[in-house]
């Protein structure tokens with residue numbers, strides 16, 4: 570397992586790509602920022618995962634950074650969302666490394682019901698069971714959901730594997746990821762001080 574000091578040392582030396590982010594105006598306000606995407610890329614470059622799972626595709630800002638790493642390193646990104654228009658901004662040239670799981674029928678956020686969420690969760694478990702090397706959470710940030718996803722994926726991940734949680738420095742309404750981040754018992758943790766905070770958990 571990589572030690573925290575070694576990780577932070579390596580982190581400084583990875584040169585990330587520039588694929589934009591929501592501040593750069595190529596995606597909606599719910600997307601991650603460029604510095605966060607670059608942080609995802611750098612974490613991937615150090616841990617070298619082959620199978621990556623992301624929840625919360627939205628426009629695809631974070632997906633692009635994970636995919637950039639994946640294309641360069643023959644890895645695969647499985648991304649999950651409950652709405653059918655997810656992934657609109659995913660870069661065409663990066664799609665070869667992507668398995669996008671979203672509803673087949675037209676489904677907007679306001680129409681998503683419990684049955685739709687269950688279908689996404691079933692696909693998520695089916696993927697997780699095959700073995701996962703890195704998990705990035707950016708879907709529903711309420712504690713119950715973050716905890717459900719964390720528990721149901723980490724049971725298929727090995728010790729020393731990375732889990733990244735978006736918004737760990739955000740405690741506005743419905744943003745409860747920080748609660749899970751604080752309570753998790755793991756090998757080590759680190760918070761990247763981006764505007765909303767990216768929390769890295771090493772299992």
Ligand SMILES: C[S@@+](CC[C@H](N)C(=O)[O-])C[C@H]1O[C@@H](n2cnc3c(N)ncnc32)[C@H](O)[C@@H]1O
Nearest residue numbers: 600601625626627628629630631650651708709
């Ligand atoms: C904050 S946005 C994600 C932003 C995205 N990572 C980006 O950088 O563009 C949250 C997304 O999570 C999706 N979502 C909400 N609940 C979900 C669930 N239970 N499973 C999967 N996706 C979910 C929403 O539809 C929304 O698109």
